[in-house]
Amino acid sequence: xxxxxxxxxxxxxxxxxxxxxxxxxxxxxxxxxxxxxxxxxxxxxxxxxxxxxxxxxxxxxxxxxxxxxxxxxxxxxxxxxxxxxxxxxxxxxxxxxxxxxxxxxxxxxxxxxxxxxxxxxxxxxxxxxxxxxxxxxxxxxxxxx
Numbered sequence: 081x082x083x084x085x086x087x088x089x090x091x092x093x094x095x096x097x098x099x100x101x102x103x104x105x106x107x108x109x110x111x112x113x114x115x116x117x118x119x120x121x122x123x124x125x126x127x128x129x130x131x132x133x134x135x136x137x138x139x140x141x142x143x144x145x146x147x148x149x150x151x152x153x154x155x156x157x158x159x160x161x162x163x164x165x166x167x168x169x170x171x172x173x174x175x176x177x178x179x180x181x182x183x184x185x186x187x188x189x190x191x192x193x194x195x196x197x198x199x200x201x202x203x204x205x206x207x208x209x210x211x212x213x214x215x216x217x218x219x220x221x222x223x224x225x
Contacts, residue, residue, distance in 0.1 A: 120202045124173040124220075127199045128179060130168035131222055134197055137163035137223075138180075147191035149183050155180045170199070179215050184225070196223040 137159040144146055149158040156178075158166050184194035184206055195209030198218035211223045 081082055091143075106122060124201045124203050126171045127178075127201055127220065131197050131220070133164065133168060134159070134178060134180070135222060135224070138195055138197075147186075147189070147193055148195050150192055151180060151182050155182070167213065179216075179221075183211070183223070194223065194225050197221050 098114055122126070134156065138148055140163045143160060149155055155219075160166060168178065177199040181196045181198070182192035183196060198211070198215055198221040200218050201220040204219070211221060216219070
């Protein structure tokens with residue numbers, strides 16, 4: 081047995097439906113913006129982790145040899161197999177790879193005693209590269225010493 085609806089109240093009004101659609105649209109927009117921001121921050125976190133992983137491998141190399149690898153003789157590829165399983169790649173894959181620059185060249189030994197590592201991050205607030213000049217398009221990195 082069906083209950084009869086009161087007269088004049090057969091369903092939702094147009095205003096109620098429009099308000100519901102507007103609320104859903106606002107929540108969807110907020111969710112999309114948050115999702116994009118979270119992905120950007122996650123990619124930047126991976127870049128920072130990759131730079132730290134390369135930095136650790138460089139320090140292990142220096143503890144074994146007493147100097148950092150020369151960029152002309154392979155640079156970061158000298159670290160593969162012994163200190164790194166592979167050179168980390170940028171999470172987007174289509175942006176700039178990581179850059180290694182050896183610094184503090186000794187005139188007497190011809191060895192490098194410093195380095196700069198660079199990455200290109202999406203969050204402009206992460207610009208802590210201490211090396212100058214920076215390669216074009218790179219805005220994050222670290223150096224030693």
